[in-house]
Amino acid sequence: MTKVNLVVDLNGLKLQNPVTTASGTFGFGPEYKNYVDLDRLGGVMVKGTTLEPKLGNPTPRIAETPAGMLNAIGLQNPGVDHFLARILPLIKDYNFKTIVNISGNTVEDYAKLANKLNVDGVDALEINISCPNVKKGGLAFGTQPEMAASVVEAVRAETDMTLITKLSPNVADITSIARAVEEAGTDIISLINTLLGMKIDIHRHEPILANKMGGLSGPAIKPVAIRMVYQVAQAVDVPLIGMGGISNAEDAIEFFLAGASAISVGTANFVNPEVTMEILDGIEKYLVEKGYEDINEIVGLAIK
Amino acid sequence: MTKVNLVVDLNGLKLQNPVTTASGTFGFGPEYKNYVDLDRLGGVMVKGTTLEPKLGNPTPRIAETPAGMLNAIGLQNPGVDHFLARILPLIKDYNFKTIVNISGNTVEDYAKLANKLNVDGVDALEINISCPNVKKGGLAFGTQPEMAASVVEAVRAETDMTLITKLSPNVADITSIARAVEEAGTDIISLINTLLGMKIDIHRHEPILANKMGGLSGPAIKPVAIRMVYQVAQAVDVPLIGMGGISNAEDAIEFFLAGASAISVGTANFVNPEVTMEILDGIEKYLVEKGYEDINEIVGLAIK
Amino acid sequence: MSKRVIAKIISQEEISPRHFKMVIDAPEVAKEAKIGQFIHLKWVAKLNEYDPLLRRPISLNEIDKEAGTITIIYRAIGRGTQLLATLKVGDQVDIMGPIGMGFSIPEEANKFVVVGGGMGIAPLYPVVKKLVDEDKEVTVLIGAENKGQLLNLADYEEMNVKLKAATVDGSYGYQGFVTQFLDDTLADTNYIYTCGPEVMMEVVQEWALANNVKGEASLEERMGCGTGACLSCVCKIKVRNESGWDYKKTCIQGPVFPLSEVIFND
């Protein structure tokens, strides 16, 4: 097979290829070592990490929906100290870039996290201002341009690391938030996080999720994600990491054409643990078939 | 079979049962006469109607997505005068309530439409402030509380007819818009209209829809619709008509439990032209099985 | 008058790579069906699986009113048609049909030309068959990528028609496109039918206009409802209004339209 270049440089963050895994759907990486060659991944967005350990929500925490799923995990994680002491050493020597997804209740929380994570082995931070399950300010940060910007500014003041800001789709105009975070100093934008949804058990007359509402992800949300990537790609200059419903190579290619420079696979890992490898192979095959030599050649081709 | 009461009274709009069909998906009604007993429907929201005839968008106008579809019809319709002269006479004698979905580029357009439609045979108006395909203000009306309210006020000043205001899901906080339109005088709220989405053809490197973007509907969006009904039901006092991804009786029941007093079936009509009849039968069966005597008894049961 | 029926597959055969011929036991549809109409088809979901979601429009290739069967020929290219291709004899399909305005045969015409390209050959077979049954003089022009895609070729070879075929790869008949056959030798044609790629139909239209030949074209648009309700499937048709054209619904006002009235785009 003709070799094509899959290396992507996202404003200084150099990935061996554009396939990453979405925060919260791939653990810290090794959870999938029985199924994929972790060294072939471009990056892993690790589980959303907070200053203190978080227990998260009661169960049920997931519900299946047509071509999608709802989750209300509640950002369960062992906390940044445990991550640094016990998890990072286990993953830092893989070829994938380690991208730590950070979340907080206050702007200061994000800054403190950034300070603590400014270490060897952490390749970038993904600022999660958009988790719909976090009640204390998490949602508000992601739905207003000034609030989103304030978080990015605070993190940027704390570190020179590559910053990715992850945008929520639960807004009227995602481009205004994208421009705000770009101006505040983000190096990359990732989008989208989940759509807020609910499923009710018609026999028990109550929501299936203990938390009542949760984040909708999976193939169902792909059209919304594609549209938002397409819009934001035309509103900012920073590179984008596209995610939301990517389940095969064709989906990934749609995101590149919409303007994404890299992609992240989430829910599809649950359906097919080998999906990331299939996507990598499929992207390469498509480039060869269409006569491209480099993945970067197809970025934004659908934008005219 | 034990008889249960299916009559619903929506703030004065009395439907023989809570099953209606969503605007733009069922034409004006007779398009489905080969497949359903139109006299068994509670209501038909007819195609979005404007002052002047509209040609709509070039084709392709639809694209299939995982468990959903995108549409970019562009509000093609023959105009209010043609509707009144040529279509209304054909449908006014059916048992279903005729609900005219109205759309305009200015607040004044809506008022003029309301004035013209204030006739026998039109049972209610559905104010469409949320069609994502209308570029001249349509979207803006639906995404800001004061603008949404201004439309409702203008229509309310023009007529005493039952007013339904249809809300867009493409917002951060649908409850603020719901409260605004309630305060402005709407009698009923219907929700949701489509989510804005896109699909790109990876071989032609361009969006499948000629309009590039379109409205996402079908089973995929149901969790977002359920969540919004649940939230709005707790934010307003007016009754709700729930829609968005309803494809079977279980889906419809979810909407009642979430707080809807009636439901509207859209995209599912394309999949199964008989679906409305199946939903009616299924609702009745569920009520009997669970020991209810009246559909109104289950409205909002999931809200605690 | 269209109906929704769940019908059984009597046979399914791959007649050339990715091209399938399916015979369906649907007496109610067959009874009503006219040449040029189509069905709006779906695999039967075991449990309301909603992905892929929509029905697929497929023309009737054969209508056997006596046996109560209909035949479709389709190409397995996307998700829905590939799913249909996995079905076996005895499996069921969910049909809305017959739908649309089919081909007409003017009383006064006696020399016909039929021009089909690619999958567009499939919907034309019923009109040829009817013309032959009525002892009309028919010239059949078909074109495709290769011999295998010249649908109904064997059928035409056994019929009393003038047959010319073109293949892009030269594997059968004349190499090139079917439109090469539209020349002066056909100028005495009374009526022409066509179905296939827009570029082909546009050339057919130009030829027909130049030679003052009336005709019909069977069009293709993405479809949602199949009832005239959704307005997804519109096509541009010439009418007498200030713009000179209007949208017509391909599903119930088509798919067959007067050739001279169709506005092809680029």
Add this chain to the structure above:
Amino acid sequence: MSKRVIAKIISQEEISPRHFKMVIDAPEVAKEAKIGQFIHLKWVAKLNEYDPLLRRPISLNEIDKEAGTITIIYRAIGRGTQLLATLKVGDQVDIMGPIGMGFSIPEEANKFVVVGGGMGIAPLYPVVKKLVDEDKEVTVLIGAENKGQLLNLADYEEMNVKLKAATVDGSYGYQGFVTQFLDDTLADTNYIYTCGPEVMMEVVQEWALANNVKGEASLEERMGCGTGACLSCVCKIKVRNESGWDYKKTCIQGPVFPLSEVIFND
């Protein structure tokens, strides 16, 4: 060590209304499998149909390492399990497995009680079989709605075990719940295993604590990934920390946990 394999169905039988026994040819899974583990299962989509989307966790009811087969018994209740029930011999299933921590058998124990309720009976059969193979004294207590739902009843009747059964409708054994059998006559039990409704397992836990009997419970939670990545499936387990408990992942840290450590909710 869990693997993802596409495996063929060798048999599928409806053993009682809506209850199915499926035998799957999966030597790689069988080789690795331990009693009490489960597989994360999906029907094989013909073309990447994404609805229903997720896999279903189903315990191993039998493991035949020599034949290279695994057996599951499941109830067809929702979309996924009903889809599985439509599959036939020769069809394929998509498996991740074996997954999780299974049942252990302490060296020092020699008198065992196994308490299964409803579908919870299915995962317990492998541990009973192993205990019997190792000549341990086993009392099997099973309960269900009716006789048909007393899974593996015929198997137990042929084994050297003390068997008591309860049915809610009285169609077999004692009328009522399986927990009625937990009495003083079992007080010399060394070890107890349980799987079934939480209300039942809670009663079993109380009895075990009161009688100082150690044991294990196999738990059930909605699952997404089956790898420990998503945190959907957590359950509350007692630990030494300031809260006295922590969430453990039912998929890879379970589904079997020490009975005394499980915190049941209402």
